[in-house]
Amino acid sequence: MKWLEQHGADDTEKWLGEALKAARQRTGDEVARRRVWARIEGLLSGNNLPLLRARSLVLPALTGALVALGVVAALWMVPAMRPARAPVAAKRVAPAVASAPQPGLVATRVVSQISSSAPVRTGRGEKARVALVGGTGVELDANSVLSWDAERRPSVERGQARFEVPHQAPGARFAVSAGPYVISVVGTKFHVGVGDDRVSVEVEEGVVEVWRGARSVRLVEGDSWAGPIRGLAPPGIEHRTFLPGTTSRRAALADSPARIENGPASAELTEARSALSEGRTEEALAMLTHCAKGMGPAAENAAYEMGRVLRDGLHRPQAAVTAWLAYRTRFPNGLLRAEADLSILETLARVGDKAAALAEAESFLARYPNSERREEVAKLAARVRGAP
Amino acid sequence: MNQQNSAGSRKPKPVAEDQALVERVRNGDALAWRSLYERFSQPVFRFVSALGVPPEEREDAAQDVFVAVYRGLKGFRGEAQLSTWIYRIAARHASHLGRRRRMRSFLSLLPWHETEIEPQPDPVERASELRLLDRLLDKLSPKKRMVIVLFEIEGLGVNEIANVMGCPPNTVWSRLRHARAELVKAARRIPT
Numbered sequence: 001m002k003w004l005e006q007h008g009a010d011d012t013e014k015w016l017g018e019a020l021k022a023a024r025q026r027t028g029d030e031v032a033r034r035r036v037w038a039r040i041e042g043l044l045s046g047n048n049l050p051l052l053r054a055r056s057l058v059l060p061a062l063t064g065a066l067v068a069l070g071v072v073a074a075l076w077m078v079p080a081m082r083p084a085r086a087p088v089a090a091k092r093v094a095p096a097v098a099s100a101p102q103p104g105l106v107a108t109r110v111v112s113q114i115s116s117s118a119p120v121r122t123g124r125g126e127k128a129r130v131a132l133v134g135g136t137g138v139e140l141d142a143n144s145v146l147s148w149d150a151e152r153r154p155s156v157e158r159g160q161a162r163f164e165v166p167h168q169a170p171g172a173r174f175a176v177s178a179g180p181y182v183i184s185v186v187g188t189k190f191h192v193g194v195g196d197d198r199v200s201v202e203v204e205e206g207v208v209e210v211w212r213g214a215r216s217v218r219l220v221e222g223d224s225w226a227g228p229i230r231g232l233a234p235p236g237i238e239h240r241t242f243l244p245g246t247t248s249r250r251a252a253l254a255d256s257p258a259r260i261e262n263g264p265a266s267a268e269l270t271e272a273r274s275a276l277s278e279g280r281t282e283e284a285l286a287m288l289t290h291c292a293k294g295m296g297p298a299a300e301n302a303a304y305e306m307g308r309v310l311r312d313g314l315h316r317p318q319a320a321v322t323a324w325l326a327y328r329t330r331f332p333n334g335l336l337r338a339e340a341d342l343s344i345l346e347t348l349a350r351v352g353d354k355a356a357a358l359a360e361a362e363s364f365l366a367r368y369p370n371s372e373r374r375e376e377v378a379k380l381a382a383r384v385r386g387a388p
Numbered sequence: 389m390n391q392q393n394s395a396g397s398r399k400p401k402p403v404a405e406d407q408a409l410v411e412r413v414r415n416g417d418a419l420a421w422r423s424l425y426e427r428f429s430q431p432v433f434r435f436v437s438a439l440g441v442p443p444e445e446r447e448d449a450a451q452d453v454f455v456a457v458y459r460g461l462k463g464f465r466g467e468a469q470l471s472t473w474i475y476r477i478a479a480r481h482a483s484h485l486g487r488r489r490r491m492r493s494f495l496s497l498l499p500w501h502e503t504e505i506e507p508q509p510d511p512v513e514r515a516s517e518l519r520l521l522d523r524l525l526d527k528l529s530p531k532k533r534m535v536i537v538l539f540e541i542e543g544l545g546v547n548e549i550a551n552v553m554g555c556p557p558n559t560v561w562s563r564l565r566h567a568r569a570e571l572v573k574a575a576r577r578i579p580t
Contacts, residue, residue, distance in 0.1 A: 012575045019521040023541045026434050026518065032447050033429045040425070040454045134444055277518075383418070 022277050030308065031167065031339070034346075038376040119147035119157065135166040136174060153177065160193045162204075167373070173335065179229040182211045186335040200226040205370055207335050220333060269298045272305070281313040303327040304336040307343055317351045338368060345377065349384045357384045406470035410461055425454060428471070431542065432478050438537040439482040440489075440526060449485060453478045468551050475542070476552045479534060486530055524574045532567035539564055 122128050122144050130138040133152055140146050144159020155177035165174045167187030175184045178192045178199045188206025193199065201210055202224040210217050210225060219225055272287035288309060291302035304327050311320035324340045324347075331337065341364050348357035361381035365374060412420035429450065436449045456477045464473060525533050531553070538544045538552060539560075546564075550557045 012578075013572060016521075016524075016572060016575050019518065020540045022518055023434075023438055023521055024543070026437060033433060033450070036429065036447055036451045036454065037422075037425055039451055040458070041422075 025277050025279055030312070034342075034376070035167075038373075038379070041379060119145055121145050122159070134174070137164045138162065139164075156192045156194045158194050160191065162189070162191045164189045165206075180212050181227060184209045184211060184335075186339075194229075197229050198226050199229060200224065207333060207337070209335065218333060269302050269305075272302065276309060276313065281309060285309045285314065300327075300331050300334050300336065303330060304334075304340055307340070307347075311343075311347055317347045321347050338364075338371060338373065341367070342373060342377065345380065349380055354384055357381075407466045410464050410466070410470060413458075413461055421458075424457075428457075428474050429454075431471070432474065435475065435478050435537065435542060436482050436485075438522075438525065438541050439479070439486065439533065440522065441482055441485055442489075445485060449478075449481060453481050456481065469548065472544070472548050472551050475538065475544070475548075476554075479538075479552055483530060483534075520578065524571055524578075527574045528567055528570055532563050532570065535560055535563040536567040536571065 120128050120130050120140060122140050122142050124142055126142055128140040128144075128146075130140060130146060132138060132148075132154060136154075138146060138154070139162040141160035141162075144161060145157035146154060146161055147157055148154045153175060163176060163185075165185050165187050173184045173186055175182050176192060177183075178194050178201075181199050183190070183192060183201055185206065185208050188208060189204040190206075190208050191200075191202040191204065193201075201208060201219060203219045203221055205221055207221075208219045208223075210219065210227070212227070217225060268287055268291040272284045272291060275281075275284040275287060285306065288302040288306045292299050292306060294302075304324070307320040307323040307327065310316045310323055321344055324344045327334065327340045328337065328344075334340070341360065345357055345360040345364060348360060358381060361377050361384070364371075364377050365381075368374065371377075409420055409424055413424055432450050432453050433446060436446055436453070437443075441449050453474070457474055460473075460477065464470070468476075525537070528536065534553060535549060538549045539546070544552070546557050546560045549560045553560065
């Protein structure tokens with residue numbers, strides 16, 4: 001970055017130099033790259049039809065939009081024909097595209113979070129499908145309210161909602177608020193209900209964590225849980241490992257590791273990621289190792305990320321597998337468990353440990369029969385089998 | 389895609405190696421296709437990110453780039469580096485997405501249109517300096533942004549950039565000079 005270093009760079013120029021250096025080391029999201037590979041892998045064998053979007057629709061859509069724009073502009077320029085403001089204002093309050101109610105059917109609106117900042121409310125006999133930024137789909141039941149804050153974090157204010165969350169990048173979680181609770185997931189399907197005095201969660205697929213302050217409960221597929229909105233636990237049990245809700249797996253939860261939010265651990269994890277992006281790989285690994293010894297989500301993320309640093313940053317695949325196995329032992333139901341399983345499988349395949357990779361693949365397919373990664377794993381297993 | 393940091397032609401590329409890889413993919417070698425993807429997926433993701441493609445569109449953008457790469461491999465004659473050729477495809481696609489975003493943003497100015505919400509930062513990229521850099525790059529014109537990203541972030545030489553953008557090297561130098569000056573100027577305006 002000679003242009004920023006010559007003639008005695010000032011603080012701004014030094015900062016810019018550092019930022020451009022960080023941008024060169026931007027590693028991106030491994031899971032996203034893997035997902036794209038799963039979609040384009042079939043190109044070679046010609047079975048690529050599902051991934052190709054209908055490009056031919058783009059031009060007509062654009063042309064249609066421009067024609068519509070021209071018509072609207074013409075209307076706008078003729079004062080006598082200008083539409084009244086009232087309908088516009090009404091649309092701002094409820095920007096959803098409403099489908100025409102059909103006799104005998106429940107009216108379902110379709111709302112995109114990108115084009116709407118107002119809460120989505122459904123009335124009696126009405127449902128809504130909401131597309132959140134990041135790919136999450138929400139089915140909002142009748143008499144329900146879904147809102148989001150300035151950072152677009154959704155919140156179920158009232159009623160029932162079913163969430164379908166696509167798999168998140170490693171270290172990232174999708175969170176939805178429900179009353180005083182925060183429901184945190186990596187990628188799953190679940191229902192949230194908010195009544196006058198209770199919040200309920202039912203897990204259809206994957207793993208969900210429900211948090212309130214420093215306490216949490218972890219739910220897996222088939223679990224349901226409900227907790228009070230007011231009058232939580234009495235003082236003195238602030239560090240209990242589960243919320244005073246009801247769940248069918250309370251005994252098992254009591255045995256799980258304490259999950260207490262750990263501020264310093266989160267800061268250390270952030271620091272480790274910064275070190276990684278700056279190329280200080282060994283330092284990042286040391287920080288992650290330290291962080292992984294702690295408690296809470298930061299420790300879990302660090303335990304998983306150690307494997308990625310060992311494999312991708314330090315090119316030590318065997319050590320990476322050991323790290324992910326350690327993650328698996330410590331967090332058998334962890335939010336990143338599937339990711340760790342897949343990383344182990346892929347790394348074993350990469351180093352040519354055919355038998356172990358196939359065993360992992362079989363175990364993955366048996367453990368996650370409905371996983372969105374199933375096809376990817378099956379292809380990987382087929383490739384390993386076919387390898388000399 | 390390289391990381392060297394001198395101007396001109398920054399890092400000589402093994403053209404023959406590229407050509408052999410392309411040939412293997414053309415012949416249906418699955419491992420070669422995988423190897424091509426592994427070699428270029430990270431730069432493609434990084435490149436489209438630096439050109440302002442928002443996180444929620446990056447996967448689709450990368451997918452489209454590789455589909456175009458695959459379809460174009462038959463016509464790849466090896467006259468340019470494989471990396472240059474892939475950058476050209478990615479640049480074209482990112483520009484197309486940029487135009488679409490600008491159209492959306494223009495439409496959002498219309499009185500009856502809902503205000504568009506700022507794209508969410510990539511949860512994986514928490515470093516604030518990268519977010520700030522992206523905001524500074526947003527202030528550059530698309531052509532200047534492309535030049536500075538290819539030169540400063542992707543490490544391409546001026547001749548390669550000229551090849552990617554289809555313009556003379558002198559134009560690249562000129563855009564680079566202006567882009568650098570504008571970037572520093574924009575960075576100085578950030579309140580400390």
